[in-house]
Amino acid sequence: MRTPAASRAIAQRLIAALPRPLPRYEPRTADAVQAALLASGLLDSSDLGNSRTVQAAIRDGLTCLAHLLDxxxxxxxxxxxxLLLLAVREQFTPHPAPDEALLRAQDVAAALLDLAEWHTDDDPLDLLGSALQVHAKETHDHGIAGKA
Structure with missing residues (x-):
């Protein structure tokens, strides 16, 4: 289990490693997202072909993004x-409009869920739900919940 501070640092590395704009060709997009997971330290190069390990890295990436947004x-x-992922899915802009940092986090989160479709037979939103559960546990365990 990571600390929220460590998760924020990982999320920042993940965001920095993902090219913008992403390639439009799906296999290249998947490669770019996996490369960002490698650069962030969430994935090891020996695990690229292991879908369960990639799923775990995606879940951890989403958890780290939630900590960053905290x-x-x-x-x-x-x-x-x-909210950011719903905005992508339903094609709307939240109010107030996200700043550049939020847009980058949104891009990464959406790309992670797109990659999840390549590595799971289940609904990628189940992976998001798992990530949010881990986020809640880590936040609670580190005494952050409820602090403003």
């Missing part, structure tokens, strides 16, 4: 992550 609004990172 930073400006303590305790609301999971909700912010859900």
């Amino acid at each position: 930073e400006p609004a303590q305790g609301h990172g999971a909700g912010q992550l859900l």
Whole structure:
């Protein structure tokens, strides 16, 4: 289990490693997302072909993003992550409009869920649900819940 601070650092490395814009060709997009997971330290190069390990890295990446989004609004990172992903899915812009940092987090979260479709037979949203459960546990275990 990581500390929220360690998770935020990983999320920042993940965001920095993902190219913008992402390649439009799906296999290249998947490769770019896996490369970002490698650069962030969430995935090891020996595990690239192991779907269960990639799923775990995706879940951990989403958890780290939720911790990063907690930073400006303590305790609301999971909700912010859900809102950003819903905005992508339903093609709307939240109000107030996300700043550049939120847009980058949104891009990474959406790319992680897209990669999940390659590595799971289940609904990628189940992976998101698992990530948010881990986020809640880590937040609680580190005494952050409820602090404003």
